[in-house]
Amino acid sequence: MGGNPLRLALVTGGVVAGGFLALSFVSSVAIQGLRAVTEAKRKKTAPPCAVCKGRGFMECKLCRGNANIEWSPLYDPVVTKPCVCPTCEGNRVQRCLNCLGKGYA
Numbered sequence: 001m002g003g004n005p006l007r008l009a010l011v012t013g014g015v016v017a018g019g020f021l022a023l024s025f026v027s028s029v030a031i032q033g034l035r036a037v038t039e040a041k042r043k044k045t046a047p048p049c050a051v052c053k054g055r056g057f058m059e060c061k062l063c064r065g066n067a068n069i070e071w072s073p074l075y076d077p078v079v080t081k082p083c084v085c086p087t088c089e090g091n092r093v094q095r096c097l098n099c100l101g102k103g104y105a
Contacts, residue, residue, distance in 0.1 A: 052098065069086075070083075
């Protein structure tokens, strides 16, 4: 058993690194599974969000559902320019800020 010590070190390092990679993958999958189970339980028992009434979305607060805003680069506007709303990106709705788009509180 007088093999090359460099090869032995590389093989041992590969086995250790592979073990860490496998352990990391398994623990990641287990944590995601537990998170999904607790989220499903919470969704069953939690009351719907009072702000969005369980939808998860609400009218955009910046443009008030118009999809664009009046914008001026100066503090005292001489000319205003209509621009697409940066909050909702023209969709007229945004995620509920109370439930973060989940629909329940």
